[in-house]
Amino acid sequence: MGYLMESEELLSMFDMGNIRICDCRFKLGAPDVGRKEYEKEHITGAIYFDLEKDLSGQVKEHGGRHPLPNLDHFKNKLESYGITNDTILVAYDGGEGSFASRFVWLLTYMGHQNVYLLNGGYRAWKERGYYSDDQLPHYxxxxxxxxxxxxxxxxxxEVKEFTEQRPDDVVLIDSRxxxxxxGVEEPIDKxxxxxxxAINxxxxxxxxxxxxxxxxxLKEIYKDISHDKEIIVYCGSGVTASPNYIALKEAxxxxxxxxxxxxSDWISYPDNPIG
Structure with a gap:
């Protein structure tokens, strides 16, 4: 089994005690929307993770617009939700794929073994009429x-070294x-x-x-990339790179x-070249 879980499979696991469903809905530019949607309705028993408050850290001079969170703080949040290293985690967003993917990648980085993305997100779950409510769970x-x-x-x-010393050893993928x-249009970064x-x-x-x-x-999308190469994926701020990460692993x-x-981190160093 890879990173993806279908709604029917999650439904079959619903009564397992060792599972946490993680709502990652978010809207860039309107950071309160995801939390409000969660409080209005969510998959029964789901807990909420905010992209900017939980899945990202404080923005500084370097590190990009969505840097890694403080891992000790994030660890404390997991523990407050009754999550252990053995807990099965299933993340979803509204169906965009990027916010839940960020959660899945982050937990993979933290060493979690059983973390999955609900394929199709909350929209797919609701279309099937499965369990949802507005109750805030306690664990x-x-x-x-x-x-x-x-x-x-x-x-x-590593990315700097790639561009300067070993461009033939690494495939750098721009997900934007x-x-x-x-460079025809740039609505966000400076x-x-x-x-x-990089390739696109x-x-x-x-x-x-x-x-x-x-x-x-997915294999067809990446057919021009050698499986023997190291692959580094990026985007504007590290969020929409995550779906490419998951897709590459699935491929x-x-x-x-x-x-x-x-x-956004790369350009925070004024001397870095831009393609």
Whole structure:
């Protein structure tokens, strides 16, 4: 089993005590919307994780617009929800795929073994008429141990080294829409363009109506990439890189990392070149 879980499979596991369903709905530019949607209605028993308050850290001079959270604080939040290292975690968003994917990647980085993304998100769950309510659950405090997996995180230094010294050893994937990759249009960041040497694989192309494509279709998207190469995925701020990370893993790639700082971190160093 990979990272994806269908609604029917989650329903079959619903009465298991060792499972937590994680609502990651969010709206960029309107940060309160996701929490309000959760409080209005969510999958029964689900707990809420906010992209900016929980899944990201404080924005500083460097590190990008959605840097890694303080892991000790995040660990405390997991423990407050009764989550242990053995808990099965299933994350969903509204169906966009990016916010739940960020959760899945982050928990993978933290060393969690059983973390999945609900394919199709909350929309798919609701279309089937499965359990939902507005009740805020309470869970007993638990203990959680961090087991960091550095193999899925690319640092700024690694990306810098790639661009300067070993461009043939690494495939750098820019997940943003093509206009932003080419520098034709940049609605968010202060500079336009991409990290030199990167190729463009738009993250929305791995999804269709909120569902990840089948493995064979994903393999077709990445057919020009060698499985022997190390792959580093980035976007504008490290969020929409996550669907490409999951899709690459579903397509059978093993050496995949996310550059969390992404383009917004790269351009925070004024001397860095832009493609």
């Amino acid at each position: 007993e405090q638990a203990e959680y141990q961090l087991k960091i997996r550095e193999s899925v995180l690319a640092s700024y230094q 829409e093509t206009k932003r990759f080419l 500079k336009a363009g991409h990290i030199p040497g 694989k738009v993250w929305t192309n791995v999804l269709e109506e909120g569902y990840y494509l089948q493995a064979e279709e 059978g790639f093993t050496h995949v990392k996310v550059y969390v700082g992404s383009f």
